[in-house]
Amino acid sequence: MSRIGNRIITIPTGVEVTVGANNDINVKGPKGELSRQFNQSLGFNVDGTEITVTRPNEEKFTKMIHGTSRALLNNMIVGVSEGYIKELEIIGVGYRAALQGTKLVLSAGYSHPVEFETPAGLTIEVPNLTNVVIKGIDKQVVGEFASNVRKVRPPEPYKGKGIRYKGEHVRRKEGKKAK
Numbered sequence: 001m002s003r004i005g006n007r008i009i010t011i012p013t014g015v016e017v018t019v020g021a022n023n024d025i026n027v028k029g030p031k032g033e034l035s036r037q038f039n040q041s042l043g044f045n046v047d048g049t050e051i052t053v054t055r056p057n058e059e060k061f062t063k064m065i066h067g068t069s070r071a072l073l074n075n076m077i078v079g080v081s082e083g084y085i086k087e088l089e090i091i092g093v094g095y096r097a098a099l100q101g102t103k104l105v106l107s108a109g110y111s112h113p114v115e116f117e118t119p120a121g122l123t124i125e126v127p128n129l130t131n132v133v134i135k136g137i138d139k140q141v142v143g144e145f146a147s148n149v150r151k152v153r154p155p156e157p158y159k160g161k162g163i164r165y166k167g168e169h170v171r172r173k174e175g176k177k178a179k
Helices: 060-081 139-150
Strands: 016-019 024-028 033-037 043-047 050-054 084-091 096-100 103-107 114-117 122-128 131-136 162-165
Touching: 016 043, 024 060, 033 060, 050 060, 060 139, 084 139, 096 122, 114 139, 122 139, 131 139, 139 162
Parallel strands: none
Antiparallel strands: 016 024, 024 033, 043 050, 084 131, 084 162, 096 103, 103 114, 122 131
16 A cells, blocks of 8 residues: 555646646646656546546556656646755855856866756756755756756765755764874
8 A cells, every 4th residue: 555645636726737648647837837647557536626646456566656656746736836946055165156148167176167057947046156046847857957966076074075955964074083
Protein backbone atom coordinates (compact mmCIF):
# COMPACT_ATOMS: atom_id res chain seq x y z
CA MET A 1 0.00 0.00 0.00
CA SER A 2 1.54 3.27 -1.12
CA ARG A 3 0.98 5.98 1.45
CA ILE A 4 2.14 8.76 -0.88
CA GLY A 5 0.22 7.42 -3.88
CA ASN A 6 -3.07 7.21 -1.96
CA ARG A 7 -3.00 10.84 -0.83
CA ILE A 8 -5.51 13.12 -2.52
CA ILE A 9 -4.13 16.12 -4.41
CA THR A 10 -6.08 19.34 -3.96
CA ILE A 11 -6.12 21.74 -6.89
CA PRO A 12 -5.71 25.39 -5.81
CA THR A 13 -7.83 28.13 -7.34
CA GLY A 14 -6.55 29.40 -10.66
CA VAL A 15 -5.02 26.05 -11.65
CA GLU A 16 -6.55 23.93 -14.42
CA VAL A 17 -5.68 20.23 -14.82
CA THR A 18 -6.62 18.29 -17.95
CA VAL A 19 -6.05 14.57 -18.43
CA GLY A 20 -5.77 13.59 -22.08
CA ALA A 21 -5.42 10.34 -23.95
CA ASN A 22 -2.50 8.09 -22.94
CA ASN A 23 -2.35 9.86 -19.54
CA ASP A 24 -1.00 13.11 -21.00
CA ILE A 25 -1.61 15.56 -18.17
CA ASN A 26 -1.50 19.31 -18.77
CA VAL A 27 -1.45 21.74 -15.82
CA LYS A 28 -2.07 25.47 -16.37
CA GLY A 29 -1.68 28.06 -13.67
CA PRO A 30 -0.86 31.70 -13.04
CA LYS A 31 2.92 31.10 -13.33
CA GLY A 32 2.87 28.98 -16.49
CA GLU A 33 2.04 25.64 -18.02
CA LEU A 34 3.56 22.17 -17.57
CA SER A 35 2.74 18.87 -19.24
CA ARG A 36 3.92 15.31 -18.76
CA GLN A 37 2.97 11.85 -19.90
CA PHE A 38 2.49 9.32 -17.12
CA ASN A 39 2.37 5.53 -17.25
CA GLN A 40 -0.78 4.33 -18.96
CA SER A 41 -1.57 1.66 -16.37
CA LEU A 42 -2.35 4.30 -13.70
CA GLY A 43 -5.69 6.05 -13.40
CA PHE A 44 -6.02 9.78 -12.78
CA ASN A 45 -9.48 10.86 -11.59
CA VAL A 46 -10.22 14.60 -11.47
CA ASP A 47 -13.23 15.39 -9.26
CA GLY A 48 -13.73 19.14 -9.02
CA THR A 49 -10.80 20.36 -6.92
CA GLU A 50 -9.35 16.94 -6.09
CA ILE A 51 -7.25 14.43 -8.00
CA THR A 52 -6.78 10.80 -7.02
CA VAL A 53 -4.21 8.45 -8.53
CA THR A 54 -5.24 4.79 -8.67
CA ARG A 55 -3.40 1.65 -9.69
CA PRO A 56 -5.05 -1.37 -11.31
CA ASN A 57 -3.08 -4.15 -9.58
CA GLU A 58 -0.58 -4.94 -6.85
CA GLU A 59 2.43 -5.74 -9.04
CA LYS A 60 5.78 -4.46 -7.86
CA PHE A 61 6.35 -2.08 -10.79
CA THR A 62 2.86 -0.60 -10.50
CA LYS A 63 3.37 0.00 -6.79
CA MET A 64 6.69 1.72 -7.47
CA ILE A 65 5.32 4.19 -10.01
CA HIS A 66 2.13 4.89 -8.07
CA GLY A 67 3.70 7.13 -5.42
CA THR A 68 6.23 8.59 -7.83
CA SER A 69 3.56 9.63 -10.33
CA ARG A 70 1.44 11.22 -7.62
CA ALA A 71 4.44 13.18 -6.32
CA LEU A 72 5.38 14.36 -9.83
CA LEU A 73 1.80 15.54 -10.49
CA ASN A 74 1.71 17.37 -7.15
CA ASN A 75 5.04 19.05 -7.97
CA MET A 76 3.59 20.23 -11.28
CA ILE A 77 0.55 21.75 -9.54
CA VAL A 78 2.67 23.48 -6.88
CA GLY A 79 5.05 24.73 -9.58
CA VAL A 80 2.42 26.47 -11.70
CA SER A 81 0.68 27.97 -8.67
CA GLU A 82 3.58 28.98 -6.38
CA GLY A 83 6.83 28.16 -8.19
CA TYR A 84 10.11 26.87 -6.79
CA ILE A 85 13.10 28.80 -5.45
CA LYS A 86 16.65 27.65 -4.70
CA GLU A 87 19.07 30.06 -3.06
CA LEU A 88 22.84 29.59 -3.14
CA GLU A 89 25.51 31.27 -1.03
CA ILE A 90 29.08 31.76 -2.22
CA ILE A 91 31.68 31.82 0.55
CA GLY A 92 35.37 32.48 -0.05
CA VAL A 93 37.82 35.27 -0.74
CA GLY A 94 37.44 36.37 -4.36
CA TYR A 95 34.48 34.04 -5.03
CA ARG A 96 31.63 35.91 -6.67
CA ALA A 97 28.74 35.64 -9.07
CA ALA A 98 27.51 37.99 -11.77
CA LEU A 99 24.75 37.98 -14.35
CA GLN A 100 25.76 38.93 -17.90
CA GLY A 101 22.64 38.95 -20.03
CA THR A 102 21.24 35.44 -19.65
CA LYS A 103 24.52 33.91 -18.47
CA LEU A 104 25.48 33.27 -14.87
CA VAL A 105 29.22 33.91 -14.51
CA LEU A 106 31.00 32.50 -11.46
CA SER A 107 34.49 33.36 -10.23
CA ALA A 108 35.26 30.46 -7.93
CA GLY A 109 39.03 30.34 -7.61
CA TYR A 110 39.80 28.92 -11.03
CA SER A 111 42.02 30.55 -13.64
CA HIS A 112 38.91 31.24 -15.74
CA PRO A 113 35.34 32.29 -14.99
CA VAL A 114 32.72 29.52 -15.17
CA GLU A 115 29.68 30.40 -17.28
CA PHE A 116 26.20 28.85 -17.20
CA GLU A 117 23.57 29.52 -19.85
CA THR A 118 20.15 29.96 -18.25
CA PRO A 119 17.80 27.09 -19.19
CA ALA A 120 14.39 27.91 -20.62
CA GLY A 121 11.78 28.53 -17.95
CA LEU A 122 14.23 29.67 -15.25
CA THR A 123 14.97 33.12 -13.94
CA ILE A 124 18.24 33.82 -12.17
CA GLU A 125 18.82 36.74 -9.85
CA VAL A 126 22.07 37.87 -8.26
CA PRO A 127 21.05 40.26 -5.45
CA ASN A 128 24.68 40.71 -4.40
CA LEU A 129 28.06 39.23 -5.31
CA THR A 130 27.74 36.24 -2.98
CA ASN A 131 24.11 35.16 -3.44
CA VAL A 132 22.33 33.50 -6.36
CA VAL A 133 18.56 32.98 -6.51
CA ILE A 134 17.14 30.46 -9.00
CA LYS A 135 13.38 30.53 -9.68
CA GLY A 136 11.18 28.42 -11.93
CA ILE A 137 8.01 26.35 -12.19
CA ASP A 138 9.61 22.94 -12.85
CA LYS A 139 11.07 21.50 -9.64
CA GLN A 140 13.42 19.15 -11.47
CA VAL A 141 14.93 21.87 -13.68
CA VAL A 142 15.38 24.29 -10.74
CA GLY A 143 17.03 21.64 -8.57
CA GLU A 144 19.26 20.31 -11.34
CA PHE A 145 20.51 23.76 -12.31
CA ALA A 146 21.19 24.65 -8.66
CA SER A 147 23.05 21.37 -8.24
CA ASN A 148 25.20 22.03 -11.32
CA VAL A 149 26.10 25.50 -10.04
CA ARG A 150 27.01 24.03 -6.64
CA LYS A 151 29.23 21.40 -8.30
CA VAL A 152 31.55 24.17 -9.56
CA ARG A 153 33.01 24.52 -6.05
CA PRO A 154 31.29 22.37 -3.38
CA PRO A 155 31.90 23.53 0.20
CA GLU A 156 35.06 22.08 1.67
CA PRO A 157 35.12 20.91 5.30
CA TYR A 158 38.25 22.71 6.57
CA LYS A 159 37.58 26.38 5.88
CA GLY A 160 33.99 26.13 4.63
CA LYS A 161 34.77 27.85 1.34
CA GLY A 162 32.64 27.09 -1.70
CA ILE A 163 29.10 27.27 -3.03
CA ARG A 164 26.33 25.97 -0.78
CA TYR A 165 22.57 26.05 -0.53
CA LYS A 166 21.22 28.73 1.77
CA GLY A 167 20.86 27.24 5.23
CA GLU A 168 22.98 24.19 4.40
CA HIS A 169 25.13 23.02 7.29
CA VAL A 170 28.69 22.06 6.35
CA ARG A 171 30.37 19.81 8.86
CA ARG A 172 33.73 21.30 9.69
CA LYS A 173 36.86 19.23 10.29
CA GLU A 174 39.79 20.09 12.46
CA GLY A 175 43.04 20.58 10.58
CA LYS A 176 46.46 19.14 11.40
CA LYS A 177 47.72 19.80 14.87
CA ALA A 178 51.29 20.62 15.69
CA LYS A 179 52.96 18.25 18.13
